Amino acid sequence: MKNKGILFLTQAAMIAAIYVVLTFIFKPISFGEVQVRIAEALTILPVFTPAAIPGLFVGCLLGNTIGGAALPDIIFGSLATLFGALGTYALRQKLPVIATLPPIISNVIIIPLILRYVYSVPFAIPLLMLFILAGQIVSCTGLGLLLHKAVDKNKHFIFKN
Numbered sequence: 001m002k003n004k005g006i007l008f009l010t011q012a013a014m015i016a017a018i019y020v021v022l023t024f025i026f027k028p029i030s031f032g033e034v035q036v037r038i039a040e041a042l043t044i045l046p047v048f049t050p051a052a053i054p055g056l057f058v059g060c061l062l063g064n065t066i067g068g069a070a071l072p073d074i075i076f077g078s079l080a081t082l083f084g085a086l087g088t089y090a091l092r093q094k095l096p097v098i099a100t101l102p103p104i105i106s107n108v109i110i111i112p113l114i115l116r117y118v119y120s121v122p123f124a125i126p127l128l129m130l131f132i133l134a135g136q137i138v139s140c141t142g143l144g145l146l147l148h149k150a151v152d153k154n155k156h157f158i159f160k161n
Contacts (some may be wrong), residue, residue: 011051012058015042019059023067031067033121033128036135039063043081045087045104048097048155053089057082072118080110084140096148097141104136141161 022039023030030037037057045052060081064074080103087102112128115121121128151158 005063008049008051008072011049012053012055015045016050016059016062018042019056019062023059023063030063031069033115033123034131034135036138037088038139038143040103040107040139040149042083042118043084043088043140044100044144044148045151046085046157047092047148048120048151050089053082053085056085070118073114076110076114083110096145097139100141100144103134103140107136108133142151 019039019042023041026036026038029035032038042052042059043056045056055151057078061074064077069077077106083106084103087106089098091099091102108129111132112125115128116123116125123131
């Protein structure tokens with residue numbers, strides 16, 4: 001039992017660290033009204049391990065903080081990723097493309113409101129929703145499904161649960 005807890009914490013910490021590094025490396029496209037946050041590809045990982053849920057939340061929280069986001073963005077942007085990760089975990093038995101929908105939906109609902117009301121981005125919320133939708137489809141579905149395919153082939157080496 002003790003080893004399972006250590007494994008869970010290690011997986012969560014590694015996912016959080018990778019999320020932060022990807023957010024920082026791709027900072028120019030990770031923030032703003034038009035964004036493709038490459039780190040959001042990791043939101044497919046709850047399909048393989050529940051440790052991805054806290055890992056993604058903490059990773060997003062730290063990535064937003066290090067990236068210089070405003071406090072409401074740090075809190076609510078991270079919650080969007082948490083809600084998405086929980087949804088992906090709930091849909092883990094479905095087709096992988098279906099499992100990519102919760103982070104897309106949560107971010108499309110939450111992030112435009114942050115952009116409009118926290119950062120005073122002058123675009124209408126429906127337009128911001130379209131911008132976020134496009135970026136999330138690229139990162140969560142496009143890159144996420146590539147990551148799913150790579151991890152699925154090697155899951156017995158990567159996620160020993």
